[in-house]
Amino acid sequence: MTAWIILPVGLSAFSITGIWIVYAMAVMNHHVCPVENWSYNVTCAEETAKPGFPKTCCTIQDIPLISKCGSYPPESCLFSLIGNVGAFMVVMVCLLRYAQVIEHGHHCWVNTGGLISGCANAVGLVMVGNFQVDHAKSLHYVGAGVAFPAGLLFVCLQCVLTYRVAVTALDSWMAHVRVSLAVGSLVSLVLSGIFFIHESFVLQHAAAICEWVFTIVILVFYGTFTYEFGTVTLETMLAGLQRHHRHGMGVIIGGGAGGGAVGGASKGLKSPGGSSTSTHLNCTPESIAML
Template sequence: MWGYLSLLPVLLAIWAIGGLWTVFSVAVANESVNLTRGFPYISLCGNYPPQSCIFSQVLNMGAALAAWICILRYHQLRDWGVGKWPNRLILWTGLLCALGTSIVGNFQEKNLRAIHLMGAFFAFFVGVLYFWLQLLFLWRMKHVPQPGAPWIGPLRLVLCSICTIFIVAMVVLHVWRMRSVSAALEWTAAMLLFILFGLFSVDFSSLEGCTLRLRPCSGGLSPPPASPIPLQVSL
């Protein structure tokens, strides 16, 4: 069972990347978007049915897989010795990224723009923060295991850097009304985030089992009664 967990991040990357480009293809095919007017944003492709239905399903399942991966990563970092509060901070940023992805899929831009943009903020900005926090704490903790080839760490650093630059540039170019270039950067940043999730397969390949830890209750348990309490029943 544990060997299959290493395939979970790859499954997320394939599902999300393939699903989003399927939404793009359907939107182009039924002329919901017009490529002659410029390259469309991801949200614009998922605005109208039938591709909006595919869009919601892809992002909802992607968010569920991402949340599961974040929880597994939390337990793995705990076992590697990452502190409780830094590890919880990493976990919650990852869960917010997953939540934002689900919000983007369920609240289309043309229906509820404010909520949609809030979800996009969680998905992109908090999502890339999730990976930066892991790079920071793992870099500071030299004793933490580094599964995989030596170039995996530098590759993550490069992908995080490029993704951050693209996300910031996406917002700036959108404000400058250079929408086609901004949309292309949005697609690229989304693909990079999914690839970063997919790289967790390298870390999960070392998982061999699950450990159950029991901790005593801080308040203590009340002592049992000295003798059984009789139950009186009227007949």
């Protein structure tokens, strides 16, 4: 087991906890209405709610979309922090996952697409977190338009990769779990988009709920990489950074006694969720001499 297992679960725990704190702050500061509120008015008189209590009169401007919750200070400061730190952690998860799949001999366009979509998701998160919807609407919507579809594409591609690298029954079970999460994220994102374009207060509120569901499901999906990251080592990271170099060396080794083919076979049979790291290539001088 390695310390890298903390990264995906930390991303999920930090982000989910953070956005709910932002929501609670926005509700208490009368910047949005509670998510359980379904009653909205066209206009409202002067706010009479007591400080520290939710609003009693809500308009369409008070619908608790995630972006609306992080529009005004002080919660906007925390919202930006969550977006920036979360984006950095997303990039780290994507890079490690990309390298890990290569390490298991499954480099393909799906793996590359997963890396690109994950990094695009991170870029969108930075834009969403730093350009609040009520102050920089165009840039905020561009960020959301990149982050949401890219996040959905990432989880779908990772479902495919999980099936491809699965060795044990537990690996296949994890693939099934991820497919369930991917389906949930797809349904919630589509419903959120459908509801959001309507002017009905009820449908707008339903869009906000679907947006929250989508975000939480995606973050839970990122957390499932804890299952594989127990085997991440320095060799895993080098596999992604030096893919072309390693491929060239593999051709040279393959022309010898065939030791490279044996090493590749043993790598492919290793369970990606196993806790043992003993199957990494032995690069000692003695082994090179034998090859």
